[in-house]
Amino acid sequence: MSNATIELLESHRSDRSFLATPVSEDVLAQVIEAAHRGPTSINAQHISLVVVRDPGHRARIAEIASGQTWIGKAPVFITVVVDFYKTSLAAELAGKKQIIHASVEGFAAGAVDAGITLGNLMIAARALGLGIVPIGGIRQDAQAMIKLLDLPPLTFPMVGVCLGYVDKPAQQKPRLPIATYRHDETYKKAHLLEEITAYDKELMAYWRAIGRTDGLPWSANTANAYQQVYFRKTAEVARSQGFAFEQ
């Protein structure tokens, strides 16, 4: 097989400097077909995509995601929808009552498969020369996304991605040391604090190198975000769509 794929994965970066250059239907179809072949839990295929090209709709999504202007600029936005509506039709056809959507397990399976799908969309797009940026910020107001995309009950717009050609590729941000990520046989806690402290310094050096004066150490940035529920309405909207977290 090809090391081009490994290089593509290792060079992952989020791009935001999108050009107006359109994405052809042929390229988009290849990206979507590649994602469509990804696996899903028990082959339930509980994922759907909504492709938005309409500039007015993209401007609205940019607003929903707290003013991420690149959503308005990139010619294509794809929303990855966890879709237990489609499987509920399967249950109807088989004369059964679907209950999975009301459980933590159902939500977990749907969210993991949304992640696999998002990953495949990003890799396929980059393999075809496009730039991408994943957008969790649609969960900031998932109800507005549901209205805009006309999503049925038992679905949830989990995450999205901008696709387009880019002006200049973004820099690649350093990651936490691999020793905090890979564990062998069992999880090792002993050196984590030390590794995180080293990474905080490395990330600050990176911010300085690219001239970003508001960059924080990883621990401070993560702590700021995680001392709150930063997309506050995820639970409320998921519950109103039928995801009950009952057990």
Next chain:
Amino acid sequence: MSNATIELLESHRSDRSFLATPVSEDVLAQVIEAAHRGPTSINAQHISLVVVRDPGHRARIAEIASGQTWIGKAPVFITVVVDFYKTSLAAELAGKKQIIHASVEGFAAGAVDAGITLGNLMIAARALGLGIVPIGGIRQDAQAMIKLLDLPPLTFPMVGVCLGYVDKPAQQKPRLPIATYRHDETYKKAHLLEEITAYDKELMAYWRAIGRTDGLPWSANTANAYQQVYFRKTAEVARSQGFAFEQ
């Protein structure tokens, strides 16, 4: 870029006929490094991997996942762990109190990023000539996985993957029609039942073609699984690890 990547994504299949041939440390390191470069929500990097090579441990995981014997055969098993323990250390360093893990939003972000990671592991492995099969079945008894891998609080073993060289590549199962997957601008419900019915027939023809006599139509198979919470203890174990789904 390379169409080899598109071909790889479009040829996705789950392999189960693993050979005893070992996976070298060099190949494994490349696979893990590729996954490590994937994006995470707000760059929180709330994912860890636990690599299991030990045959006794793999046999135990096969048992936990309801007797999936291929886990015992493939030389490497990787568990993708949602890890809010690591981020809680960041909060500690920054003198803040982490609350994200107690929310649906935190669980959603962690599960999506586990999916991106799983996808990257699968693609990188296949790019290097390995076969893979994703394993959600570790959630069948997530508590036993936590014990085996010595996972700390605020973590959850979301999904796993077998890696190894394979004897003969598996067949590729047909997917639901693309018209049930891709929607443009808004979600279209009108033709879903019709498309599902057509797919049920296509899948039955596939089962017959590969000589599998216990194969069910997609709708019946999905309905059977989803009329219950098929991994029953996901919620209970997640809650005991600190994922409260409070809001």
